Amino acid sequence: xxxxxxxxxxxxxxxxxxxxxxxxxxxxxxxxxxxxxxxxxxxxxxxxxxxxxxxxxxxxxxxxxxxxxxxxxxxxxxxxxxxxxxxxxxxxxxxxxxxxxxxxxxxxxxxxxxxxxxxxxxxxxxxxxxxxxxxxxxxxxxxxxxxxxxxxxxxxxxxxxxxxxxxxxxxxxxxxxxxxxxxxxxxxxxxxxxxxxxxxxxxxxxxxxxxxxxxxxxxxxxxxxxxxxxxxxxxxxxxxxxxxxxxxxxxxxxxxxxxxxxxxxxxxxxxxxxxxxxxxxxxxxxxxxxxxxxxxxxxxxxxxxxxxxxxxxxxxxxxxxxxxxxxxxxxxxxxxxxxxxxxxxxxxxxxxxxxxxxxxxxxxxxxxxxxxxxxxxxxxxxxxxxxxxxxxxxxxxxxxxxxxxxxxxxxxxxxxxxxxxxxxxxxxxxxxxxxxxxxxxxxxxxxxxxxxxxxxxxxxxxxxxxxxxxxxxxxxxxxxxxxxxxxxxxxxxxxxxxxxxxxxxxxxxxxxxxxxxxxxxxxxxxxxxxxxxxxxxxxxxxxxxxxxxxxxxxxxxxxxxxxxxxxxxxxxxxxxxxxxxxxxxxxxxxxxxxxxxxxxxxxxxxxxxxxxxxxxxxxxxxxxxxxxxxxxxxxxxxxxxxxxxxxxxxxxxxxxxxxxxxxxxxxxxxxxxxxxxxxxxxxxxxxxxxxxxxxxxxxxxxxxxxxxxxxxxxxxxxxxxxxxxxxxxxxxxxxxxxxxxxxxxxxxxxxxxxxxxxxxxxxxxxxxxxxxxxxxxxxxxxxxxxxxxxxxxxxxxxxxxxxxxxxxxx
Numbered sequence: 001x002x003x004x005x006x007x008x009x010x011x012x013x014x015x016x017x018x019x020x021x022x023x024x025x026x027x028x029x030x031x032x033x034x035x036x037x038x039x040x041x042x043x044x045x046x047x048x049x050x051x052x053x054x055x056x057x058x059x060x061x062x063x064x065x066x067x068x069x070x071x072x073x074x075x076x077x078x079x080x081x082x083x084x085x086x087x088x089x090x091x092x093x094x095x096x097x098x099x100x101x102x103x104x105x106x107x108x109x110x111x112x113x114x115x116x117x118x119x120x121x122x123x124x125x126x127x128x129x130x131x132x133x134x135x136x137x138x139x140x141x142x143x144x145x146x147x148x149x150x151x152x153x154x155x156x157x158x159x160x161x162x163x164x165x166x167x168x169x170x171x172x173x174x175x176x177x178x179x180x181x182x183x184x185x186x187x188x189x190x191x192x193x194x195x196x197x198x199x200x201x202x203x204x205x206x207x208x209x210x211x212x213x214x215x216x217x218x219x220x221x222x223x224x225x226x227x228x229x230x231x232x233x234x235x236x237x238x239x240x241x242x243x244x245x246x247x248x249x250x251x252x253x254x255x256x257x258x259x260x261x262x263x264x265x266x267x268x269x270x271x272x273x274x275x276x277x278x279x280x281x282x283x284x285x286x287x288x289x290x291x292x293x294x295x296x297x298x299x300x301x302x303x304x305x306x307x308x309x310x311x312x313x314x315x316x317x318x319x320x321x322x323x324x325x326x327x328x329x330x331x332x333x334x335x336x337x338x339x340x341x342x343x344x345x346x347x348x349x350x351x352x353x354x355x356x357x358x359x360x361x362x363x364x365x366x367x368x369x370x371x372x373x374x375x376x377x378x379x380x381x382x383x384x385x386x387x388x389x390x391x392x393x394x395x396x397x398x399x400x401x402x403x404x405x406x407x408x409x410x411x412x413x414x415x416x417x418x419x420x421x422x423x424x425x426x427x428x429x430x431x432x433x434x435x436x437x438x439x440x441x442x443x444x445x446x447x448x449x450x451x452x453x454x455x456x457x458x459x460x461x462x463x464x465x466x467x468x469x470x471x472x473x474x475x476x477x478x479x480x481x482x483x484x485x486x487x488x489x490x491x492x493x494x495x496x497x498x499x500x501x502x503x504x505x506x507x508x509x510x511x512x513x514x515x516x517x518x519x520x521x522x523x524x525x526x527x528x529x530x531x532x533x534x535x536x537x538x539x540x541x542x543x544x545x546x547x548x549x550x551x552x553x554x555x556x557x558x559x560x561x562x563x564x565x566x567x568x569x570x571x572x573x574x575x576x577x578x579x580x581x582x583x584x585x586x587x588x589x590x591x592x593x594x595x596x597x598x599x600x601x602x603x604x605x606x607x608x609x610x611x612x613x614x615x616x617x618x619x620x621x622x623x624x625x626x627x628x629x630x631x632x633x634x635x636x637x638x639x640x641x642x643x644x645x646x647x648x649x650x651x652x653x654x655x656x657x658x659x660x661x662x663x664x665x666x667x668x669x670x671x672x673x674x675x676x677x678x679x680x681x682x683x684x685x686x687x688x689x690x691x692x693x694x695x696x697x698x699x700x701x702x703x704x705x706x707x708x709x710x711x712x713x714x715x716x717x718x719x720x721x722x723x724x725x726x727x728x729x730x731x732x733x734x735x736x737x738x739x740x741x742x743x744x745x746x747x748x749x750x751x752x753x754x755x756x757x758x759x760x761x762x763x764x765x766x767x768x769x770x771x772x773x774x775x776x777x778x779x780x781x782x783x784x785x786x787x788x789x790x791x792x793x794x795x796x797x798x799x800x801x802x803x804x805x806x807x808x809x810x
Contacts, residue, residue, distance in 0.1 A: 030537050037533035037540075040526045044277045046509075046516075047523035052285060053510025056292045059117075064088075066143055067119035067290040070095065070129060075140070076167055083156040084149040089164040092122065092129055092139040100138045105177040105203060105405065106168050107132035110142040110161065112185035115250030115257070117293030118143030121184055123286075123389055128182050128208075131398045140168055140179075142187075147247070148298040154305065155322055158194045165194075165201040176659035178203035178335070180405050184388045185209050185348065189315060192330055192337075197322070199334040204408045206401055208340040209387040211348045212330075213316045213355025214309055215462040218453050222349045223562040224260065226569040229462070233469025234306040235476040241299030242484045245493035248302040251294045251500045258502075260346050263554035271547050278532060292506055296497075311469045313462065316356035330360055331370050336408045338401060338418075342379035342387055350378060350451045357415070358452050363445050368413045368675060369605045371668065375408065375440065377401075377418040378451065396420060400438040410664045412630070412671035415448065416440040460584065461573040467582035612676050615669065617684050624688035625700055627670040627681060628725045629707060632718050634674070682728060689732035697729055 059065050071093040078085035094100055109121040109128050122129035122141060132139050142164055168179050180203045183191040188210020195202045217225045228234065241248045258265040273284045308314045320328040341353035354376055361367050367374060377397060382390055400420055401408075419439050497503070510516065533540050572578070579585065674681045689697060704725070708714050714722060 027538070030539055033531075033533050034537050034539035034543075036531060037537075038543075040530060040532075041274055041277050043519070043522045043526045044281075045274045047519045048273065048277070048281050048284065049509040050511065050516045050519050052288050052292070053506045053508070053512075055285060055289055056506035057510055057512070059289055059293055060146075064145060065117050065293055067117065067286075067293065068092075068122045068129075068141065068143075069119075069124050069127070070122050070133075072141060075171075076164055078157075078160045078164075079149060081156075081160055081163060083153075083159060085152050085156050085160045086145040086148050087157060087160045087164075088143060088145070089167060090141045090143060092133065092141050094133050094139075095125075098133050099136065100133065101136045102138055102172060103174050104135075104137045105175060106140060106172055106179040107137040107182070107402070108140045108142065108165065108168060108179045109182045110184070110187040110191055111144070112183075112187045113144050113295065113297065114186040115253030115294060116290055117146065117295050120290055120385075121182065121388055123290065128184075128388060128398050131402050135399075135402050137180075137402070138172065140164075144295070146295045148296065148301065152298045152301060154190075154193075154301055157301075158190060158197065161191060161194050162198045162201060169201060176661055177406070177409070178661075180204045180206070180402075182206045182208065183210055185211075185384070188212070189309065192333065193315070193320075193328050195333045195335060196328050196330050197326060197332075199332055202333070202335040204336045204338065204405050205333070206338045206340060207353075209342070209345060209348045209353070209384050210339075211309075211352040213352055213359055213452075214311075214313045215459060216351035216355030216452060216454065217349060217458075218351055219455075219566065220563070222346065222352065223565055224256070224347065225352070225462075226565050227256070228306070228311045228469065229465040229569050229573055230565060233465065233472045234303065234311050235469070235472045237303055237306045238299075238473060238476055238481065239484070241302060242481060242488060243493065243496055244296075244299070245488050245490050246299045247493065248297040248299055249294070249497050249500060250296060251497070251502045254291070254294060255502055257347060260558075262558055263551045267547070267550050267554060271550075275544075275547070278530070292502075294503065307469070307473075312466050313359075316359035318360070330356065331372065333372065336373035336375065336411060338408065339374070339376040340379070340387060340397065340401075341376070342382045342384075344379070344381045345384045345387065347384040351453055354448065355452050355454065357448065358445065358454055361445075364415045364443070367415050368672075369608070371413050371608075371672075373408070373411050373413050373416070375411075375416045375418055377420075396436055400436055404438050410667050411440065412668060415443045415445075417443045417447075457574070460579060461570065463584055464573045464579050464582055467584065471582070609676055612669075612672050616673055616677070616680055617687050619669075619688060621689055621692055621696070621700060622666070623670060624685050624729075625703065626666055627674060627685065627688075628704060628729075630667065630671050631674055631678075631682065632704075632708065632714070632721045632725060634721075682724075685725070685728040686732035689729065692732060694733055697733055701726060701729055 068090075072090040073093065074088055075091050076089040078087035078089075107129075109132075111118040111121050118141075121127060124130065129139050129141065142161060165179060165181070178201060181191055181195075183189075183205070185208070188207030189212050191202075191205060192207065192210075192212065195205060214225060237248070240252060273280050308320055312319075314320050315328065316330065318327060318329040318331070322328065339353055341348060341350045343350060357367075357374060361370070379387065379393065379397065382393055386393055397420065417440075419441065420436050421439070422436055498507075535541075670681075689700070692700075704722070708718075708722065713719075
């Protein structure tokens with residue numbers, strides 16, 4: 001018997017007429033259709049929950065669970081290293097017709113270990129790994145096992161990642177380019193620590209949704225930064241680890257993430273599955289396989305993270321020191337750093353992703369002085385997971401980062417923001433090779449502060465939290481920890497983990513529950529006789545309205561909770577008396593002192609500048625041409641991949657056999673020289689070209705024209721600079737040799753060397769309008785630049801005098 005049969009919906013003619021007479025407006029038929037549809041959706045929904053529970057149990061029983069969508073092979077096991085860790089290096093095998101080129105730059109993705117299992121970076125074809133594989137790059141993945149090794153520390157993990165990268169470099173002796181490394185979320189700050197300790201093993205670094213400045217945030221948003229203060233510091237972390245017998249259950253971290261958005265956790269995500277049960281099942285189960293794959297962290301690891309990062313914020317101020325005495329200073333990172341974050345991310349908002357730049361440096365000039373290239377990209381809407389999971393983000397942002405990694409690697413030092421525009425929206429679409437154009441716009445700290453929104457008074461509050469955390473942790477370790485560690489056993493800790501509410505939610509709705517036995521039979525029957533209701537059903541519309549009201553109510557509760565928490569935090573930790581009681585006296589400068597303000601750092605910068613001044617007149621024609629390229633291209637308000645085409649054309653001409661790293665050194669050296677003293681750098685161009693004949697100089701100018709035309713016409717400002725370069729190159733041309741008639745006509749006195757034209761003896765002042773409309777005076781050096789020209793003519797004069805002397809002897 002069909003328990004869902006509806007006699008009023010029978011298609012017979014008699015029933016149809018009777019139904020129309022008894023239900024002229026169709027409300028009854030709509031109600032019965034909706035009733036049947038809702039019953040069917042309920043059966044299917046609970047069957048999906050049963051499948052989710054079975055999937056969770058099967059996933060957790062695996063020795064090395066991950067959710068990678070690609071086949072892999074293990075290359076290195078971190079458990080075999082001198083300091084064992086539960087990390088491993090995997091080679092990602094391309095699918096189907098995809099072919100990788102071993103000569104291309106390797107691509108390494110490091111997955112976050114923040115409660116969930118590994119694999120989110122290669123979750124599906126349109127992912128970070130998928131994009132790199134399609135581009136032909138050899139790809140590698142650094143993942144981890146569910147349980148840590150005994151005694152494993154954060155420093156051990158960092159050293160393991162360095163060892164993995166060294167092995168990747170060894171696997172590709174045919175390329176000199178270092179691997180591009182992608183760190184998602186928690187893995188972002190981890191690879192930044194590794195790059196600060198061993199900068200030589202890293203190529204360009206992309207950190208996606210990675211928090212590095214934990215005190216930063218906008219009022220009214222980023223409520224997670226107040227958590228440490230509201231629980232009294234990191235003692236609660238030590239308590240949780242002790243309850244786990246030295247292990248910290250990652251399910252607690254996942255629970256914190258879920259509480260950020262109660263509407264999505266308790267209703268929206270589940271209702272979306274219920275309302276679209278016929279189409280969303282596979283996507284839902286695929287995501288839950290990762291979201292429910294909880295892992296365990298070592299107690300020492302999580303305590304280090306909370307004390308030094310979440311509460312102490314010591315990474316972005318260079319206060320971390322390794323056990324062997326090495327300071328972890330992010331200014332030591334020599335690779336370009338791309339920071340990818342989103343305004344829609346409530347776990348790692350832009351201030352926490354970008355605040356480390358302001359913590360470390362006094363301004364963009366300080367970044368340039370440190371020879372660092374920092375690029376940031378702000379997405380407007382995507383959430384935290386969307387940064388490294390969303391297919392649309394992968395096809396757009398990650399595809400552009402991958403395609404431009406070589407350009408990013410040779411970009412001059414500085415602070416840049418990227419913007420991505422669709423090629424079809426631009427007038428110069430025919431010059432763009434792909435669907436999108438990635439542009440790099442120079443930024444200053446005033447523009448950066450619009451996203452970081454730094455507030456010194458907040459620093460004092462969080463510094464107070466850090467001091468109170470140290471006090472409370474010390475009290476806990478003296479009075480509570482010994483007792484708890486004495487009574488806690490491995491079996492008790494395992495039982496507590498199994499009874500965690502999140503874990504129970506998966507286990508209770510699985511085949512292990514006897515009440516779920518009839519679900520697969522009922523679900524199979526419903527699928528065979530499914531009659532979904534249309535969206536125009538009035539009761540389905542009422543259901544959608546009710547769901548929206550529930551979401552709005554939960555969001556209102558969330559906003560009230562977050563605003564109350566923020567207000568309470570600000571009131572408690574903003575009290576001068578409390579700040580004075582913990583030793584701050586209302587001043588947190590010891591916690592926020594910029595490393596760049598140290599005297600030894602300033603001496604280092606001065607030494608670097610002195611060395612650069614010695615190189616202004618060195619390098620020969622190659623340096624002159626590259627200096628000219630950088631100067632002319634620097635006249636544009638923004639740069640993009642088309643400028644890389646120009647640089648690539650210049651490399652093919654100047655340094656055809658050089659590696660990208662050597663070419664990068666040449667580009668950066670000439671950039672710094674122009675930045676240090678532009679007038680002298682330009683005036684010495686003729687000096688660099690000394691000894692070149694007219695044909696060689698003409699060849700250099702032709703090469704420059706070829707480079708600048710590689711991707712369209714120059715802007716008016718850049719074209720003006722090119723004309724200036726042509727004039728300077730012209731000053732290096734050798735003097736015309738004297739003829740025999742002119743030698744006989746000359747008197748027997750030392751000739752007066754005169755410039756060939758007035759432009760060599762007279763300074764020309766060119767108005768240089770920068771990108772912000774300010775006007776500066778840029779002098780084309782005459783005295784300094786005519787001196788090399790005169791020097792170039794002196795040998796010809798001496799040779800003429802020598803010839804006259806010879807004729808007299810005859």
